[in-house]
Amino acid sequence: MTHVLARITARADTADKVRQVLVELAEQSRTETGCVAYTLFQRSDDPVLFQTVEQWRDGAAVDAHMASKHVGAAVAQVGALLAAPPEILRFDRLA
16 A cells, blocks of 8 residues: 655645645546545645645556646646645555
């Protein structure tokens, strides 16, 4: 099982648009083969911060997800709306 944590920071004036794109991305990602769980969070005390917590069958499923059309479209839509590049971390479950 592979877990992915992605932290996305929107600009203050674009948080609503970024949220819309990320909600749609989460919905599409949940339908992918190999997706075990995909949860999106928005920080309560700082609404420009978003976090995904994802579980994938394996690294190959993550690679397929990252290469999917909907991920490419989401990246294109939010790229200029972000305050910083997304931080995407991949972890393998040990126990």
